[in-house]
Amino acid sequence: MSENKDQGTGGAQRPGEEGGAPGRVVGTPSPAAERRLLPEGDVSAPEGAGEELDEQSAKRAERVVAAFFLLAFAASVAFIAYYIGWSGRDGGMHGIDRARESNLWLGGTMTLAFLAMAIGVTIWVRRLMTSKPLVQERHELRADDATREAFTKTFLDGAKESGITKRPLLRRTLLLAAAPLGLAPLVLLRDLGPLPEKRLRHTYWGEAVRRAKAEGKKGVRLVVDGTNKPLKASDFATPGGMITVVPEGIEEHAEHPLNEVAKAVTILINIPPDQLKPVKGRENWHVNGIVAYSKICTHVGCPAALYEQTTHHILCPCHQSTFDATDGAKVVFGPAARPLPQLPLAKDEEGYLVATGDFPEPIGPSFWERG
Incomplete structure (x- = not known):
């Protein structure tokens, strides 16, 4: 048994045994042969150091x-x-x-x-x-006159x-x-950011409504975002639905269409009329329960694009701000401090949904260009 043990270790003595080398913990570096990083004596300068320039x-x-x-x-x-x-x-x-x-x-x-x-x-x-070589000697951390x-x-x-x-x-x-x-x-x-101005006090809805009324129309038609198709009240008659709309003609008449669309984007929701609780002064802002709110969350401006049909709650997915669509988009949960601005709606002579005015207050977060 003793002979086999010696063969397994190659005949080497174990650390700690008499005459054996001291052991080293696994993971530590091997002991260096020299304890100095630089050799003793004068340190020669690198080649070319101190030479005068041509x-x-x-x-x-x-x-x-x-x-x-x-x-x-x-x-x-x-x-x-x-x-x-x-x-x-x-x-x-x-x-x-x-x-x-x-x-x-x-x-x-x-x-x-x-x-x-x-x-x-x-x-x-x-x-x-x-x-030229510089030699810095190590002394106590003090600064005397000589130093x-x-x-x-x-x-x-x-x-x-x-x-x-x-x-x-x-x-x-x-x-x-x-x-x-x-x-x-x-x-x-x-x-x-630009200096505070009154840019977001109004959206393109206001300009579009003014142009439509100047032409003798009741208001500007709502068109589906992406297809630009005008929307009739009968096309959106199923309660529980939600769709994104923008003003008609925004891409043709707006100076910067993408910017204007980003500010004017609106969600259209169909709520059973008997469940609506209109804000005072806005009793006629819906069409058979169809209401319109700004899609821009009043917290930090994310798109409030989720809708829960059973509770009629509008949800912003960024920070979970929740708005009650039946009660003027009032905040019921989350960090948002203001309701979503509401857009006044009506029907024109052909049954198309139209906006009769701009949002009554600035859209988006309170720290935006409120003016």
């Missing part, structure tokens, strides 16, 4: 670096000019139609600015800076070796290139 080559490199800094300056100025100037035409960069163009030019000019700056600094470091003087001397020597004091062309072009980039964050504050 002034003719240095001048050429200086001009190259300056050219890249000037390119960075031009690109950053182009970024600011495009953001302030060209992006403000035809709806501006905040319009959906021009988002791709804005991203291309703004991203391209900013990338060029940072890339040119990085290339210039890289060439400066590799071609114009001399190097401060040594730091000042080292800093000034570093500035001298970098060439920033010796080569004013590089210093000036670097500052010139960095100045517009320092102003860029101030310009980008515009992306926090």
Whole structure:
């Protein structure tokens, strides 16, 4: 038995046995042969360190670096000019139609600015800076007068070796290139949103109703979103149904159709008339139990697109805000603070559902452009 045991271990002594090596915990690194990261004695400088630069080559490199800094300056100025100037035409960069163009030019000019700056600094470091070994001794964490003087001397020597004091062309072009980039964050504050205006006090429903009444009509017809088909009350006579509608002609007459559709999108719900509890002053805003509410949740603007037929509750899937469709879309659950705005409805002479006015209050969250 003893002979087999020795063969299984290869004849090696186990840790902890007499004459055996001390054991090592699994997962820890093996003991290093040397306890020092650097050898004792003087540390030689890397090859080429401390050598004087060839002034003719240095001048050429200086001009190259300056050219890249000037390119960075031009690109950053182009970024600011495009953001302030060209992006403000035809709806501006905040319009959906021009988002791709804005991203291309703004991203391209900013990338060029940072890339040119990085290339210039890289060439400066590799071609114009001399190097010499620096030895930092470890002492107690205190700053006496001698340490401060040594730091000042080292800093000034570093500035001298970098060439920033010796080569004013590089210093000036670097500052010139960095100045517009320092102003860029101030310009980008515009992306926090436009100044408060009265844009969302009204939707395209109001404009469409005014145009229809000017033509002698009772109101603007409701068309199904996606098909643009006008909707009759008889087409939507089954209680419990829900459909999304927009104003008729919005794609032809609106200046920015996608933006206007996003604000004017409305849900149409058919509720048994005996279950309706109309808000005071809105008793005639429905057609045989058909009511219309803004589809934009008043919490953070998600689409309130779910409807529970048995309870007549409208649900926003983002944060579970719940609105009672029978009671003026009043909030019954969730973080929303206001009911969904209601759209006044009627029938025209041909039986089509029409809106007779705009939403009586701003749509969407309370922190939007309420004005």
